[in-house]
Amino acid sequence: AQKVTQAQTEISVVEKEDVTLDCVYETRDTTYYLFWYKQPPSGELVFLIRRNSFDEQNEISGRYSWNFQKSTSSFNFTITASQVVDSAVYFCALSEAQGGSEKLVFGKGMKLTVNP
């Protein structure tokens, strides 16, 4: 069964600090995809990044970077030099290729507050 755990429920930082959001997942599938979404107060889920299970190369995209480690089933997300506009709830999600629908299984989310 698929499961995503975001152990942190809420983090508060001061602007320009770096912040890392943790995500641990469970799956029996060998082909799967991992995602991070952001949900600002307006409510719309915004896609941030995607990683497939065959590619453990970590990347940086602007102020975002991620650390995917299959050995520990973790997919952590880092925001560098945080800004007030980064304040939102962040969700980690997993989809399995097997089964066809590739439905997303979400963690409970982590509320990030960036204070000026």
Place this chain on the structure above:
Amino acid sequence: DTGVSQDPRHKITKRGQNVTFRCDPISEHNRLYWYRQTLGQGPEFLTYFQNEAQLEKSRLLSDRFSAERPKGSFSTLEIQRTEQGDSAMYLCAAARGRQGAEAFFGQGTRLTVV
């Protein structure tokens, strides 16, 4: 703007009434999903369409819930005989057909059953 539109944005209804929500995805997105999100939780999968075919339904989708996607374009989600426990945000998401494609979400319909 993700290109996924949902209507209405908010709905307040009395217990026992029927409600219907609509989702309009981008035309190229043949995969369509409905999710439900309650306060403090992540979205939970309800049902999945590939084009007009409903291919997967969650156990969360009781007999009072029905979804359609005629002609593989817009989709509707109907809840009959609403209960207070149905109060939640209902999110529609759409994705391209290629494997692993990211899903784009609409702004959701917030349902309050009083």
